[in-house]
Amino acid sequence: xxxxxxxxxxxxxxxxxxxxxxxxxxxxxxxxxxxxxxxxxxxxxxxxxxxxxxxxxxxxxxxxxxxxxxxxxxxxxxxxxxxxxxxxxxxxxxxxxxxxxxxxxxxxxxxxxxxxx
Amino acid sequence: xxxxxxxxxxxxxxxxxxxxxxxxxxxxxxxxxxxxxxxxxxxxxxxxxxxxxxxxxxxxxxxxxxxxxxxxxxxxxxxxxxxxxxxxxxxxxxxxxxxxxxxxxx
Numbered sequence: 022x023x024x025x026x027x028x029x030x031x032x033x034x035x036x037x038x039x040x041x042x043x044x045x046x047x048x049x050x051x052x053x054x055x056x057x058x059x060x061x062x063x064x065x066x067x068x069x070x071x072x073x074x075x076x077x078x079x080x081x082x083x084x085x086x087x088x089x090x091x092x093x094x095x096x097x098x099x100x101x102x103x104x105x106x107x108x109x110x111x112x113x114x115x116x117x118x119x120x121x122x123x124x125x126x127x128x129x130x131x132x133x134x135x136x137x138x
Numbered sequence: 139x140x141x142x143x144x145x146x147x148x149x150x151x152x153x154x155x156x157x158x159x160x161x162x163x164x165x166x167x168x169x170x171x172x173x174x175x176x177x178x179x180x181x182x183x184x185x186x187x188x189x190x191x192x193x194x195x196x197x198x199x200x201x202x203x204x205x206x207x208x209x210x211x212x213x214x215x216x217x218x219x220x221x222x223x224x225x226x227x228x229x230x231x232x233x234x235x236x237x238x239x240x241x242x243x244x
Contacts, residue, residue: 068232116182123229124172125182128181
């Protein structure tokens with residue numbers, strides 16, 4: 022049974038960076054395609070990016086290009102999402118999710134990031 | 139970029155009624171379309187994938203249909219646990235979600 026356990030909530034100042042972790046339990050990260058999705062308060066789901074097994078690359082949504090970096094530490098089965106130059110509009114719950122058969126079958130519990138001065 | 143437009147924004151129905159949710163894509167997504175259910179304070183849950191396949195544990199009252207650019211999620215007879223927000227998602231070109239349909243109890 023695959024489980025994704027994310028790091029805890031954080032409060033950041035505008036202009037700062039945040040790094041959210043997502044630890045895989047019950048499976049090996051190397052065999053998973055990890056993606057990140059965020060949800061602003063009261064809003065819908067927004068795809069940020071993720072690993073594509075077909076081309077072996079990590080792809081980022083255009084609106085986050087240059088500000089987001091997704092990495093993996095296979096020695097600890099932990100994925101990371103770092104977002105820089107934070108602004109108030111980045112206040113959201115950030116989810117990691119794995120693609121099984123191309124779809125997000127397993128989700129983390131979410132990490133609330135608040136950007137406020 | 140493929141834009142997914144869901145309708146209606148809100149659907150108010152009673153338990154036992156039939157729910158029909160729509161998702162329209164700005165260009166063809168072939169069969170690369172899924173539906174997710176989300177309840178307050180929870181992560182989304184995969185309901186339907188590849189247009190019409192039910193995910194593990196999803197009851198038979200849920201069904202999906204459509205092709206190309208127009209897709210439908212149907213819940214044949216609503217149960218109290220079915221209420222929440224439903225999102226469609228495509229993976230034909232990168233990834234993307236619709237803005238959601240809130241299914242609420244009337």
